[in-house]
Amino acid sequence: MTREDWTHGNAARLLENGDEFFPRVFDAIAQARQWVLLETFILEEDKVGLALSDALRECAARGVRTVLTIDGFGSPRLSGRFLARLTQAGVEVHVFDPGRSLFGQQLNLLRRMHRKLVVVDDTVAFVGGINFCADQLLDFGELAKQDYAVELRGPIVGRIRSFMQHTAGDTRVPQDIEAPPPAAGKAAVLFARRDNKASPDSIEKIYRQAIRTARVRIVIANAYFFPGYRLFRDLCRAAARGVEVKLFLQGMPDMKSVRFATQLLYGHLLGAGVEVHEYCARPLHGKVAIVDDAWSTVGSSNLDPLSLTLNMEANVVIVSRAFNSQVARHLAALETECEIVQREKLSAWNRWPPLGSFIVFHVLRWVSRIGTWLPGRRQKLEVLPGRRQKLQVLAGSDGGARQPAPPLR
Numbered sequence: 001m002t003r004e005d006w007t008h009g010n011a012a013r014l015l016e017n018g019d020e021f022f023p024r025v026f027d028a029i030a031q032a033r034q035w036v037l038l039e040t041f042i043l044e045e046d047k048v049g050l051a052l053s054d055a056l057r058e059c060a061a062r063g064v065r066t067v068l069t070i071d072g073f074g075s076p077r078l079s080g081r082f083l084a085r086l087t088q089a090g091v092e093v094h095v096f097d098p099g100r101s102l103f104g105q106q107l108n109l110l111r112r113m114h115r116k117l118v119v120v121d122d123t124v125a126f127v128g129g130i131n132f133c134a135d136q137l138l139d140f141g142e143l144a145k146q147d148y149a150v151e152l153r154g155p156i157v158g159r160i161r162s163f164m165q166h167t168a169g170d171t172r173v174p175q176d177i178e179a180p181p182p183a184a185g186k187a188a189v190l191f192a193r194r195d196n197k198a199s200p201d202s203i204e205k206i207y208r209q210a211i212r213t214a215r216v217r218i219v220i221a222n223a224y225f226f227p228g229y230r231l232f233r234d235l236c237r238a239a240a241r242g243v244e245v246k247l248f249l250q251g252m253p254d255m256k257s258v259r260f261a262t263q264l265l266y267g268h269l270l271g272a273g274v275e276v277h278e279y280c281a282r283p284l285h286g287k288v289a290i291v292d293d294a295w296s297t298v299g300s301s302n303l304d305p306l307s308l309t310l311n312m313e314a315n316v317v318i319v320s321r322a323f324n325s326q327v328a329r330h331l332a333a334l335e336t337e338c339e340i341v342q343r344e345k346l347s348a349w350n351r352w353p354p355l356g357s358f359i360v361f362h363v364l365r366w367v368s369r370i371g372t373w374l375p376g377r378r379q380k381l382e383v384l385p386g387r388r389q390k391l392q393v394l395a396g397s398d399g400g401a402r403q404p405a406p407p408l409r
Contacts (some may be wrong), residue, residue: 006190010154010186010318011152011184011185015126015148015151016148017144017145017148018136018147019138024126024151028118033121034064034121035065035121036059037067038068039116039118040075040115041075041113042074044133049078049082056089057090066090066091067092068086069094070093071096071097071112087386094381094384095384096113097112114312116128119161119164124152124157125156125161126150127149127298128287129148129298129299130285145284146285153184163193186320187322189319192299192316193314200309201309203307204308212234213291214292216244218243218246219289219331220246221247221289221334222249222288223286223287224262224302231303232265239273244275245273245275247274248334250278250283250284251338251339254283266343275340288327290328295324296317296323298315298316298327299313299314
C-alpha cells in the first residue's frame with residue numbers, strides 16, 4: 001500500500017451488532033437519491049432480510065439505482081418469490097459465483113465473496129462483518145452474534161463506491177457525484193481488500209506491518225483465528241519485546257472444529273506472553289483490532305486460511321486517536337464477558353507436547369499457501385433478470401429456491 005491509497009478528512013463511527021448497524025443502514029437507504037450499492041455474504045429471508053427487501057424496493061421505486069450483490073454459497077435459501085419481488089421492483093440482484101448442489105450439499109465452498117459493504121450516494125459507506133440476518137440482533141437469544149461495523153463519511157466513500165461499481169461490472173458514475181466527497185472529519189482511512197489476483201495477501205500484510213511496529217498494545221477480536229506462520233510469529237515477537245498483546249477469541253463457538261484448531265495454538269501463545277481471552281456470552285463474529293493509540297481496523301476478514309488466502313474480503317484501516325478510543329472502549333467492555341485462558345488449565349495436547357508442536361508449526365508454515373495450490377478459476381457473477389437489468393450476465397441460473405447446507409459464517 002502506498003500513500004496514494006490513503007484518503008484523509010474522513011469521519012468514522014463504530015457500530016456494534018445489528019441493533020446499531022441496521023437502523024443506520026436503513027435510514028441511509030431511505031434518504032438515497034441516486035445510488036445504493038450493497039454487498040453481503042449472508043442474506044436471510046427473515047425479519048432483517050424482509051426489512052432490507054422493503055427498503056431496497058422502496059428505494060428503486062423512487063428511481064434510485066439500487067444494486068444488491070449476494071454470495072451464492074452464503075445466501076442459498078432465498079426463495080424465488082423473494083428474489084422476484086426485488087427484481088420486479090427494479091432492484092438489480094447479483095449472485096456471486098452461484099453453484100449447484102449435490103444431494104442437498106453445496107459444492108462451491110471455496111473462494112467466496114465474503115465482503116459486507118454498503119454505499120449510499122457518495123454520502124456514507126458501511127464496512128464490517130455484519131450480515132443481513134436476524135442472528136445479528138441481540139433479541140435472537142443466546143446464539144446472537146457479537147459483531148461490528150464502521151460507518152464512514154468523507155472522501156473514502158468515493159473510493160469504496162468506485163470499487164463496488166467495478167466489481168459489479170459497471171464503470172458508469174452519475175455526473176453529479178463524479179467529484180470526490182468533501183471532507184467530513186480528521187481520520188485517515190485505507191480501504192483494503194483481498195482477492196485472488198491483484199491483492200492476494202494485502203490484508204495479512206497490513207496486519208503484520210502494524211504488529212511489527214507496535215510499541216504499547218495490540219488488541220485483536222477475531223472470530224476464526226488460525227493465521228499463517230509469519231503473522232503468528234509477529235504476534236509472539238511483539239509480546240516478547242514487551243508489547244501488551246491480547247486476543248479475544250470464541251469461547252462459545254458456532255463452529256467447534258475451528259475452535260479446536262485455534263486451541264492448538266494456545267500453549268505457544270501463552271508461552272510467548274500473549275493474553276488469550278475467550279468470549280463466552282455468545283458467538284463472537286467480529287473482526288476488529290487496535291494497535292497502540294491511533295491504528296484500528298474493522299472489516300470482514302478473519303485471521304484464518306479462508307479469509308487470508310481464499311475469500312474476497314474488505315477491511316478499512318483507520319488512523320485516528322478518536323476512533324481508536326471508540327474501539328478500545330468496546331473491547332474493554334467485551335473483556336468483562338471473557339474468560340482468560342490459563343496455561344495450567346490447558347489440556348495435555350494444548351500444552352504443546354513435542355509431537356503437537358511439530359504438527360501445528362508445520363501446518364502454520366504451509367497454511368498461507370493453500371490458495372496457491374488450488375486451480376485458478378474465474379468467479380462468475382449472475383445478474384438475475386428483472387425490470388431494469390443493466391449489467392452483463394456472466395453465468396446463468398434459474399434464480400429459484402435452493403436447499404443446500406447452511407453457510408459457514
